[in-house]
């Protein structure tokens with residue numbers, strides 16, 4: 298099987314507080330630490346496990362981003378992906394979800410695939426729109442929020458998370474699946490993997506290579522506009538006290554006051 | 559009046575609660591039409607009328623229940639092309655996202671997700687959506703044609719006005735390729751206690767509880783208060799609690815009278831699901847935990863020590 302995994306580079310959620318630049322009205326990505334999206338690591342882990350069980354598969358990681366998004370690809374290659382594809386072009390900066398999906402879908406058509414993995418949502422944009430859009434543009438079905446899966450005789454069977462439990466779903470390949478957070482524990486790249494990743498192939502695609510018109514994607518192709526930025530409404534500050542043994546009693550007093558006890 | 563459509567999921571024979579919120583908002587901003595697919599569509603349409611929908615377009619075939627999004631996208635795409643409503647609203651839920659994303663790609667139109675507000679602006683609409691840790695973006699959709707917006711649960715209030723709606727039954731053309739997905743089974747893993755999203759009291763636990771067993775304290779306190787159990791994503795991801803208990807951006811949105819957060823740091827994605835609670839009480843041993851910025855009463859201390867004492871206090875009455 299040829300397995301593709303769509304991964305994204307995001308500002309490190311563990312060290313960066315996400316801020317919007319008031320001028321460009323875009324997420325601040327310059328001068329912050331960027332990492333492979335932790336959600337994408339989970340999707341990649343699911344793909345690697347499937348490939349290992351199958352024994353006859355390759356895993357290709359695909360990202361759209363600036364030149365240095367190659368770092369995210371290298372991390373994915375260090376985890377065990379076989380090769381990478383970097384879609385990068387100044388004309389793609391400021392792309393909305395549909396433009397991102399168009400660039401990914403056009404590239405994926407060139408590269409070829411049997412099965413595509415995405416994360417259910419990205420950590421920075423969290424629209425959850427890109428996977429369904431890519432699938433639609435490729436004319437294939439997609440399944441979201443998948444927590445476990447197997448492939449046999451060209452048919453994928455999986456568990457899809459729903460409010461009270463899960464649905465068992467099945468669908469023949471080709472197909473796109475979006476993987477639920479927490480469903481797979483991403484492996485930590487070993488030193489050997491990190492060394493090997495340096496020699497693995499990363500192919501680059503630009504808008505020209507994909508035959509996408511510059512005004513159909515990026516800032517100029519965007520279908521949404523930010524008019525203004527407002528500060529989030531803060532709640533009024535409350536009372537914060539160190540527990541001196543009466544903490545529970547203070548909570549109980551407030552609950553009585555509110556008529557809960 | 560602007561034609562505003564709401565795509566509604568159906569749960570237990572009724573429009574999903576968030577869809578009722580959207581219908582009431584749509585009725586406020588224009589003329590509301592609800593779109594309902596699946597075997598319970600006719601029954602759900604009756605309820606929709608009571609919450610502001612003027613019209614219902616229904617396709618009551620079971621195909622929509624067993625094949626997930628693609629079947630709904632086929633029928634909806636044809637309806638939108640033909641009737642071109644100004645605005646099409648969806649819930650920010652996994653099922654609705656699947657429909658909205660495919661539909662937007664098919665019709666080549668823009669979409670804004672995670673909206674928490676919607677305002678009329680001349681002939682158009684302004685959409686409010688949280689963006690970054692400290693800002694709310696006011697956006698507009700600039701492309702011509704129907705605008706798609708996905709709205710978070712509990713952004714609006716469902717208003718029951720006792721009205722009725724016209725019901726039009728359609729029979730959409732579902733492409734053979736759109737029935738590739740099959741749902742073969744549905745398994746319930748959590749017993750339904752007091753429904754989390756509507757409970758007056760929610761007691762939530764996070765990673766600070768240390769392990770799954772200590773969640774017994776959360777269950778005991780919730781039971782003593784007649785409330786529901788909630789959880790952070792960290793403990794759901796760790797497998798301590800089922801997904802149905804997850805509060806936050808990718809889980810349930812709650813607005814109870816009292817929310818008690820125990821051993822939860824208060825990440826922005828968690829706050830997104832509970833910031834609207836009337837009273838927030840937090841127990842955390844780190845005085846710098848962001849949850850305290852949002853708490854009416856914050857106790858800096860060990861949840862494992864405080865919870866048993868609090869359960870005792872509550873049982874005393």
Ligand SMILES: Cc1cc2nc3c(=O)[nH]c(=O)nc-3n(C[C@H](O)[C@H](O)[C@H](O)COP(=O)(O)OP(=O)(O)OC[C@H]3O[C@@H](n4cnc5c(N)ncnc54)[C@H](O)[C@@H]3O)c2cc1C
Nearest residue numbers: 764765766790791792806807808821822823828843844861
């Ligand atoms: C796209 C996306 C969507 C997300 N959606 C959600 C969502 O829907 N809901 C959600 O909750 N999260 C969500 N998250 C995850 C979120 O960012 C946080 O990682 C998560 O909420 C942290 O959970 P926590 O507070 O339990 O754990 P931690 O952040 O690890 O916090 C544990 C806290 O417990 C305290 N503590 C430790 N020991 C004790 C003790 N003995 N007594 C008292 N306090 C103690 C610590 O001081 C700490 O503050 C999402 C993330 C992303 C990227």
Ligand SMILES: Nc1ncnc2c1ncn2[C@@H]1O[C@H](COP(=O)(O)O)[C@@H](O)[C@H]1O
Nearest residue numbers: 303361415416418419422424425426427
């Ligand atoms: N720029 C990108 N490059 C590669 N994959 C992406 C990109 N943006 C989104 N995706 C994929 O789509 C998923 C959902 O992203 P989003 O729609 O932004 O929430 C991500 O987890 C990725 O798998």
